[in-house]
Each structure stands twice: as structure tokens, then as C-alpha cells.
Amino acid sequence: MSALAPVLTPEGFALLNSLPAYDESRVLQLGEALRRDGHSAETVAAVMTQSRLRAKAHEKFGEFADQMLFTPDGLEQATRLPIAAHHAQRFRDAGIDSVADLGCGIGGDTLAKAGLGLEVIGVEKDEETAAVATANLRLFPTARIELGDLTAFDPARVQGLWFDPARRAGRARLHDPEQALPPLSTILDFARRTPATAAKLAPAIDHAHLPTGSETQWISWRGQVLEAVLHLGPLAREGVARSALLFTGADGSQVHRLDPDSVGPSPDSPHAADDPDLSADGVRDHLYEPDGAVIRAGLIGTLARRLDADLIDESIAYLTADARVDSPFAQGYAVEDVFDFSMKALQAHLRSHRIGTVEFKKRGTAVEPEELRRRLKPARFGDESATVILTRVAGKQSVIIAQPHRDVP
Structure with a gap:
């Protein structure tokens, strides 16, 4: 048993x-x-x-969790309900009334689609997991779970398809979409027969894997990038190849979408700017750390134009500007000092400014914050606080001392 x-x-x-x-x-x-x-x-x-x-x-499903069943792996891999509801709404907005959730797991995404009134068929090959999904969908008459291999499903039975491929080998994450189950090639084959198809992908996916004419949306939840979703056929917005969707606020209830200012080819690297003319201009009065979904979507240039900002270094995804601009797409900082990296200079600054509480951040440097904290022992310097950003500025290993905008009057 x-x-x-x-x-x-x-x-x-x-x-x-x-x-x-x-x-x-x-x-x-x-x-x-x-x-x-x-x-x-x-x-x-x-x-x-x-x-x-x-x-x-409860963290993912709220009060719905009190009437659901779970497997440990199924819960870990399940989409948060507010995000799943967003996925379901994309189908409704495209005029899709029936969807197959192929590889439905415990039925989290299936539940969200059924909750919006869509007719949903969840297909799951593991008998026990299918039983759990059946229990979780018991209150939704428009949803049913079928036990079977998704590759044998006839897509002519529905108007749209949803895939959430398994992207782990043991505990290791798989970034190559052809290593996932099902692989991206299988999903695209289904999409040729049922154009209204969407699939969750690894957020670190190389843009070169994304098919022409699709829209991929990178999604972050309170600053953590969780997934990239590929939208095909009528689910993809015309002229939008990539976008970023952020769920912010204490409960993730505030939703913000960033689309490119102009249509163009996706950058070769997720860390590249989407504007080849975006200059690296050193550090000015304010520093901005873009949300990871913005970076992954290659929308640094779009965000920079909204902030009237430039890069601090051509290979580093930090922006800088003269003025403070509050944006859900980036954490802002007021810059207090910038200097070349050295232990002696950093220690001297912390001591002279009595900074004992330090938040370390790093990008583009091999320096490890925890090792630095151990060597510096900043708590002995005083009661003031600051953010210490270890990065490159105009090609030099540098230290930026800053205060988060939320702490600035």
C-alpha cells in the first residue's frame, strides 16, 4: 500500500x-x-x-490548500495559484474554451483553468499523482483527470494545450529544453496541430531555442524568477517576442508587465541589453538593480529608457541615473560612494562611517560576500547600515556604497 x-x-x-x-x-x-x-x-x-x-x-494555494491533497514533489513543482490563474486567463482572452493540461501533476494549473470556467482535461501518467489530481479537481464539473501518456493524447479533442515539462534530473535543474519531459520539439509538434499552445520553460533558457512568432514571458514572484512561459499561436501577442511579468507586494497581488518598446531580435544573452546603443556611463547618483525577469527577457534597454538610465558597465546588468525613479521593475539605491575594490579601502569606509549592518550584493565579480563579511566583521564598526555592492564599473572591480530607495526620504 x-x-x-x-x-x-x-x-x-x-x-x-x-x-x-x-x-x-x-x-x-x-x-x-x-x-x-x-x-x-x-x-x-x-x-x-x-x-x-x-x-x-498555503504559500502557493492559499485557503484552497485546506481541501487539497499533495505529493512532496508535486507541491514543489506546482505553479502558484495567482500565476496559474494568469496562465488560464491567457487562454480565455484568446477565446479558448477547452484546454488539455498535458502532464498535469497534482492539478494546480488544471484547477486554475477550471476555476475560470474552462473545460479542462488533465493527463497524468503516474497513477498515484493522477489520483491526487482527481481529488483536487473534485469540485469542478468542467474538469477531469485521465491516466495515460501525454504523447498519446489526441489534441483534436480540445482547442488549446498546456504543458509543464519535468525539468529536473534528480535534484539538478535542466536548462536545455530538449532534455525536459516532454522536450520542446514534442511541444512544438503538438502546436502544429493545435496552435493555441503554451508551455512552462526553464527561466535560464537560451533565447536561441525560442521559435519565431512566439511570445515568451519571464515571470518573477516577489523578486524571484520562477519560470518562462512560451505562448504560441493566438496566445502570443502580435509583435511581442518577449516580456516580463512581476508579481509584487507582500502577497504577490500586485502585477506589473514590461513589454519591449520596439520589436527586434532577441539578444544572444539574457544579460544583454535590448538596445545596442545603451552606453556604459560609470555611476551617477542612483543605481538600479533590474528584476531578474527583466534581465532574462533581455529588456534592460526598455527599462533604461523608462528610468532615463545607462549601464554602469557594458557587461553588468546594473543601471545608473541622475534622478530617483520608483519602478516595480528595479530596486533603486541612492549612491553614497564608489571606489576601486580593496579590503583596506572597504574596511576604512565602514569604520569611518560607523557601518555595522551590511547587505552585500554582487554581480560580475568573484568576491564572495560571506567570506568578505567573515574577514571584515562589520558589526564592530558601529550602528549604521548600508548596502555594499561588489561589481565592475567601466571594467574595474569596484565597490558601491548605497542606501535602498525605500530608506531614502
């Missing part, structure tokens, strides 16, 4: 739903009470595991 089997029965599921909110400090006590009530050790272990996973899943 699998570890999940007890909660896939009506009795086990009811027991799970009767448990109080998960409390790590009371796990042993609650487990003992359940066993005294006559529940088997396997059932107790299963419901307690699910209770813990539900608590963890």
Missing part, C-alpha cells in the same frame, strides 16, 4: 479534514491521540503528512 492510499479513501479524507490546523509542536501528541482512537499507524502517518503539506501549500 502506498503512503497516500489511506487518504484516498472517504474515511481517510474525512479524518484529514477533521484535523486542527497543523502545529509542528503538537504533531506527536496528535498522532498518539489518533492511534488511541483506533486509527492505524499507516493512516495516522498519511493524514499527518498531508496536514503538514497543506500547511506548506
